[in-house]
Amino acid sequence: MSIKAQQKPANPAKMIKRTFAVFRKDVLGEFRTRYAMNAIFLFAVTTLVAVSFSIGGADASPSVQSALLWIIIYFSALSGLARAFVKEEESHTASALRLAAAPGAVFGGKLLFNFLLLILLELVTVPLFVGMMSLQVKNWPLFIVVTGAGSAGLAVSATIVSTIVSKANAKGALFAVLSFPILLPAIIGGIKGTKAAITSVLFADGMQDVKLLISYTGVMFVVSLLVFRFIWED
Amino acid sequence: MSSLVAFMIAPLIVWIGLFFYLLHIDRQVKELKK
Amino acid sequence: MPLKIFIGIWMAGVIAAAFLFAPPAEGFAHPDAARIIFFHVPNAIVASIAFLMSAVYSVRYLKNRSLMDDAKSAVSAELGLVFAILATITGSLFAHIQWNSWWNWDPRETSIVVLLLIYAAYFAIRSAVEETERRAALSAVYAILALPAMAFLMFILPNVMFSLHPADTLTSGSGLSNEYRLVLYPAILGFIALFIWIFRIKTALAEIKFKMRRH
Numbered sequence: 001m002s003i004k005a006q007q008k009p010a011n012p013a014k015m016i017k018r019t020f021a022v023f024r025k026d027v028l029g030e031f032r033t034r035y036a037m038n039a040i041f042l043f044a045v046t047t048l049v050a051v052s053f054s055i056g057g058a059d060a061s062p063s064v065q066s067a068l069l070w071i072i073i074y075f076s077a078l079s080g081l082a083r084a085f086v087k088e089e090e091s092h093t094a095s096a097l098r099l100a101a102a103p104g105a106v107f108g109g110k111l112l113f114n115f116l117l118l119i120l121l122e123l124v125t126v127p128l129f130v131g132m133m134s135l136q137v138k139n140w141p142l143f144i145v146v147t148g149a150g151s152a153g154l155a156v157s158a159t160i161v162s163t164i165v166s167k168a169n170a171k172g173a174l175f176a177v178l179s180f181p182i183l184l185p186a187i188i189g190g191i192k193g194t195k196a197a198i199t200s201v202l203f204a205d206g207m208q209d210v211k212l213l214i215s216y217t218g219v220m221f222v223v224s225l226l227v228f229r230f231i232w233e234d
Numbered sequence: 235m236s237s238l239v240a241f242m243i244a245p246l247i248v249w250i251g252l253f254f255y256l257l258h259i260d261r262q263v264k265e266l267k268k
Numbered sequence: 269m270p271l272k273i274f275i276g277i278w279m280a281g282v283i284a285a286a287f288l289f290a291p292p293a294e295g296f297a298h299p300d301a302a303r304i305i306f307f308h309v310p311n312a313i314v315a316s317i318a319f320l321m322s323a324v325y326s327v328r329y330l331k332n333r334s335l336m337d338d339a340k341s342a343v344s345a346e347l348g349l350v351f352a353i354l355a356t357i358t359g360s361l362f363a364h365i366q367w368n369s370w371w372n373w374d375p376r377e378t379s380i381v382v383l384l385l386i387y388a389a390y391f392a393i394r395s396a397v398e399e400t401e402r403r404a405a406l407s408a409v410y411a412i413l414a415l416p417a418m419a420f421l422m423f424i425l426p427n428v429m430f431s432l433h434p435a436d437t438l439t440s441g442s443g444l445s446n447e448y449r450l451v452l453y454p455a456i457l458g459f460i461a462l463f464i465w466i467f468r469i470k471t472a473l474a475e476i477k478f479k480m481r482r483h
Contacts, residue, residue, distance in 0.1 A: 160413060164406050168396045177392050181385040182413055185420035192424075212424055219416045227409045230330045234405055238300065242287035245307070249283060253276040256465060260272065263472045 015108075018101045022109025026084075027116070035087075036117060040080035044125045047072050052132035060133060066194035069129055070187050074154065076121055081158040082175040084110045085166035094166075103229035107159065111221075114162075115155040122147055135198065142206045143197035149213035150190030156217055157182045160224035163231050182220075189213045275465065279458045282306065285451045293448070301365040306451055308358035310459035311351050312380075318348030318463065319383065322390075323415045326408035338404035339474035341411060342394065343467055349387040351463070356380050375425035376433045382421055386414045 030036055051068055060068070088094040097106060126147065129135065137143050161179045168174055193209030200206070286306035292299030325341035328334075359377070364370045371377060393410055397403035 157413075157417075160409075164393065164410055167402060167406055168393060169398070174392060174396055177385075178389045178410065181382050181389060182417040184382060185417055185424060188421075188424055212420070216420050219420075220413075223413060223416055227330070227412055230405050231409050234402060238287045242283060245283050246280060249279055250276075253279070256469065257272060257276075259469055263469055263476070266476050267472065 015102065015105055018105035019108035019112065022097070022101055022106055023112040023116075026109060026113040029087075030113070030117075036080040036083050037120070039083075040076045040117060040121050041124060043079045044072055044076035044121055045128070047075060048125060048128055048132065052129075055133070062195050062198040063191075065133055065135055066191045066198060068133070069126070069194060070150070070190045072125060072129070073118070073122065073151070073190075074183065074187055076125070077118055077154055077158060078176055078179065080117055080121075081114045081155070082162050082165060084114055084159055084162045086162065089166045098233065103232050104225060106232065107163075107225060107228045110162075111155055111159045114159050115152060118151040118155050119148070122151060137198050138201045139197045139203065139206070142203055142210075143194065145210055146190060146193030146197055146206060146213065149210055149217065150186055150193065153186030153189070153213050153217040153220065154183055156220045156224060157186065160220070160228065163228060167231055167234075185216050186213060189216065272465065275458065275461045278454070279462065282451065282455045282458050286455065290447050290451045291445075293445075297366050301362060304358050304362045305448075306455045308355060308362065309452060310456045311355035311358060313456055314459050314463045315348050315352040315355050315380075315383070317460070318344045318351060319386075319418070320415075322348060323411045326411040329404055329408045330412075333401075335400065335404060335478065336471075336475065338400075338408065339478075340467075340471055341408060343470040343474065345387055345390050345411070346470070347463060347466060349384070349391075351459075352380060352383050352387065356384070374433055378425055379418070379421050383418065386418065390414070 051072065055064075055068075085094070088097055101109070130137070158179055161175065161182060164178060165175045189209045189212045193206045193213065196206035196209060286303050290303060290306070293302035296302050322341045322344040325337045325344060329337040329341060356377075359380070360370050363372065363374075363377075390407055390410055393407045394403055397406055
């Protein structure tokens with residue numbers, strides 16, 4: 001058993017402060033190396049070019065377009081988000097982090113960082129995708145809400161799965177295998193919601209998917225928070 | 235009807251085989267436990 | 269022992285009744301093919317039970333860190349995998365006979381594929397980690413995470429895709445006819461009993477292995 005440092009149920013304000021401390025640490029570290037960002041952006045742009053080159057935009061139906069968008073987001077996310085905990089293990093900073101912050105704060109910080117990465121990724125990919133695939137979105141607010149909620153779901157599940165992967169031996173190959181079944185509800189919800197935003201002006205058409213994505217994110221967040229310390233502390 | 239009986243034979247044989255195999259394993263496990 | 273012989277006779281009776289007692293189901297392309305539900309439905313039910321059990325034993329492992337609970341979780345997952353594969357095969361066979369298509373990405377087909385993928389991932393973790401305790405913790409966490417994900421899929425897939433899967437359309441009337449219930453429910457009981465039997469054999473074997481390692 002590891003040393004239980006600062007394990008007393010800290011007050012929420014302190015917890016949030018620690019969460020942001022972990023988040024800040026990761027952001028600063030990322031600015032220094034830019035490893036995850038490079039991996040994600042290069043992957044996203046490469047797949048985007050490949051997809052739009054082979055399909056050519058105009059003749060793709062809304063369901064194909066929304067599926068392609070989420071496939072690109074998902075696979076780019078895979079290449080970057082897996083690093084959240086692996087890099088702590090590789091640089092042997094995991095035990096220091098374990099001592100410095102409570103598990104909840106570590107998970108929260110990593111989650112925020114992953115979410116930020118995904119949002120940055122989408123700020124680049126989505127406009128490019130819209131341009132290259134000549135996407136005509138009928139309901140932009142819905143489109144943005146769906147993308148945000150879907151990314152939150154992807155970020156939560158990817159963060160907890162990356163914790164598992166960081167503790168297993170076969171790090172690279174395992175992440176895709178483990179994350180796909182767990183992330184699938186978020187991907188399907190995202191595809192459906194995006195399709196609704198492309199084809200319909202009505203908010204009501206995509207509301208079900210938005211609700212689903214938000215509840216998925218909430219449930220996975222709570223479950224992840226409950227199980228996180230069992231892997232993190234060993 | 236007769237074709238149904240023919241179809242019934244296959245799962246029945248599989249089940250009988252599995253059943254005796256399980257009984258056999260069961261006995262071995264009991265011996266291992268001592 | 270008498271109980272086990274009783275299970276043997278019971279299942280043989282179920283198999284006989286499935287072919288001889290139950291009438292052919294009206295309203296199907298091949299009425300006799302519908303008899304496969306007596307094997308398909310129990311397999312699917314047992315597969316779901318095993319999936320739940322695997323998660324329950326995972327929670328128990330994380331609570332009290334007993335390796336026996338980890339072994340039970342793994343055994344449930346192994347058996348669940350076998351029963352899920354059997355349910356997939358019987359379902360696909362029936363789809364081929366009824367709709368002349370082996371596979372159509374029906375919601376149920378999709379969810380069982382995801383279930384198989386979850387098992388694949390679960391065993392991938394187990395084979396990737398050498399340390400017993402760490403393997404137990406990681407796979408337990410994964411089994412627990414898979415549960416809500418699976419629940420969401422079961423909830424959304426029917427809204428995404430059109431389903432041909434007969435839920436309550438068996439035989440001409442609405443719902444199952446009484447003869448079908450009379451065979452199907454005993455079949456489900458029989459398969460559950462079979463699952464428990466194999467489960468107990470496999471956990472006993474795991475226990476023996478633990479004892480031998482300790483000596």
